[in-house]
Amino acid sequence: MSRQRSRDSVRQSLRSFLALIGLCLSALGSTACAQPGEAPGGTTAFVGVNVIPMDRERVLENQVVIVRDGRIVSVEPAAAAQVPADARRIDAAGRWLMPGLAEMHGHVPGPEDPGYAEDVLFLYVANGVTTVRSMAGHPGLLALRERIAGGDLLGPTLHAASPWLSAEAAATPEAARAIVRQHRQSGYDLIKIGSLPRDAYGAMAEEAHAIGLPFGGHIPQDVGLVGALEARQASIDHFDRYVEFMVPQDRIPAGQEPGFFGSGWVGLIDEGRIADAVARTVAAGTWNVPTLSLVEHLASSEPGEAMIRRPEMRYMPRRVLDGWAQAKREFQASATFQPEAARALVDLRRRLLHALHEAGAPIALGSDAPQFFNVPGFSIHHEMGMMAAAGLSPYAVLESGTRNPARYFGTPDAFGTVAPGRRADLILLEANPLEDLDNVQRRVGVMVRGRWLPEAEIQARLEQIARDAAAS
Numbered sequence: 001m002s003r004q005r006s007r008d009s010v011r012q013s014l015r016s017f018l019a020l021i022g023l024c025l026s027a028l029g030s031t032a033c034a035q036p037g038e039a040p041g042g043t044t045a046f047v048g049v050n051v052i053p054m055d056r057e058r059v060l061e062n063q064v065v066i067v068r069d070g071r072i073v074s075v076e077p078a079a080a081a082q083v084p085a086d087a088r089r090i091d092a093a094g095r096w097l098m099p100g101l102a103e104m105h106g107h108v109p110g111p112e113d114p115g116y117a118e119d120v121l122f123l124y125v126a127n128g129v130t131t132v133r134s135m136a137g138h139p140g141l142l143a144l145r146e147r148i149a150g151g152d153l154l155g156p157t158l159h160a161a162s163p164w165l166s167a168e169a170a171a172t173p174e175a176a177r178a179i180v181r182q183h184r185q186s187g188y189d190l191i192k193i194g195s196l197p198r199d200a201y202g203a204m205a206e207e208a209h210a211i212g213l214p215f216g217g218h219i220p221q222d223v224g225l226v227g228a229l230e231a232r233q234a235s236i237d238h239f240d241r242y243v244e245f246m247v248p249q250d251r252i253p254a255g256q257e258p259g260f261f262g263s264g265w266v267g268l269i270d271e272g273r274i275a276d277a278v279a280r281t282v283a284a285g286t287w288n289v290p291t292l293s294l295v296e297h298l299a300s301s302e303p304g305e306a307m308i309r310r311p312e313m314r315y316m317p318r319r320v321l322d323g324w325a326q327a328k329r330e331f332q333a334s335a336t337f338q339p340e341a342a343r344a345l346v347d348l349r350r351r352l353l354h355a356l357h358e359a360g361a362p363i364a365l366g367s368d369a370p371q372f373f374n375v376p377g378f379s380i381h382h383e384m385g386m387m388a389a390a391g392l393s394p395y396a397v398l399e400s401g402t403r404n405p406a407r408y409f410g411t412p413d414a415f416g417t418v419a420p421g422r423r424a425d426l427i428l429l430e431a432n433p434l435e436d437l438d439n440v441q442r443r444v445g446v447m448v449r450g451r452w453l454p455e456a457e458i459q460a461r462l463e464q465i466a467r468d469a470a471a472s
């Protein structure tokens, strides 16, 4: 099978379940739900809470955190703090308050079915995901971004990537320049890189830098890791092209394809080149969004039919689940899938993540929901578990989802830490997440842009989403 054909077959599988998702959207009809939670205005006080500020690894015990009009206004020791008389008090003694999380490689469905898109937005928030960098955008995403920002719709703060930039959309340097300007005009926050010719990529990069629009995502095959780092690509997602970089020129096998994310070449790498890849990444300052979860779901030998029986799958429409199971079945039956190589790939990616982290390369949390068994919000907990299994401390994992994304966007003071002036995106927990990342799931409630959602309200709407999904 040619390299192009094997890449195409993976894309075909992806397309086939994307198409199924599309079918599902049109079949569902509109099922807009009432928004739980209160309006973001007014004052809220978390009283007696242990704060995990995420500015560095520490806990501030027994604090009062005051939120007003969607922002944190003060963080003070309880003994010294004044709780305003008109504040809603949340008794948080013995509980833990951390910043909301970011899904840095997420997706939000298109406008074909507003009910499904709104459910996806809620699934993120229900899990404490209060910021989403939504990759592979569409015009409907821009409208959702504005409605959320305006308080008209409950959801995470959205950063909207452009539609996937493909060879068809940008075949020549001129076309690439034009489309970058057009996406800027439309209001996208990022150019999402897919596959495009090397010279078009170069022109795209030049134009994007000239107008101050970042670009990230995949790396075109002809550009490679070195080319993307030299072009100052803002983020590399899925560790794309790292394996190919690690295979020395003289080991590249004639007629053997790299396969999905380099799995076909994983046995050919020069281990010494891991350090080289890491050093080059650190020098370039390029961010990585590993999406371990996406690739580990692809690489696992578990049947898709078993995977769609995991508890959180009940929140996804039936057709989406069937699409995932079918895509997994087709993938496992394809020549691209070699179980042993897939296991080696997972191991290599975990080692790469650990090495990048140890060397100080910037890492941001992302799982690629809702793609391939990644249920929005719920998948972030799996991703964090996989990062911990790669050897990152709980603090380092939480940093990748809080403080680091704020740094990635160039707005370190906007969100991602608990401090005065920050957007009031917060998760209140029963136990300390620095001791065990599973504690991020022991929620008391979530605050998104100052709107407080107690866990009972979250569960009530989750049940409604599950009922709608079962009936779909």
Ligand SMILES: [Zn+2]
Pocket: 105, 106, 107, 135, 136, 368, 371
């Ligand atoms: Zn994606």
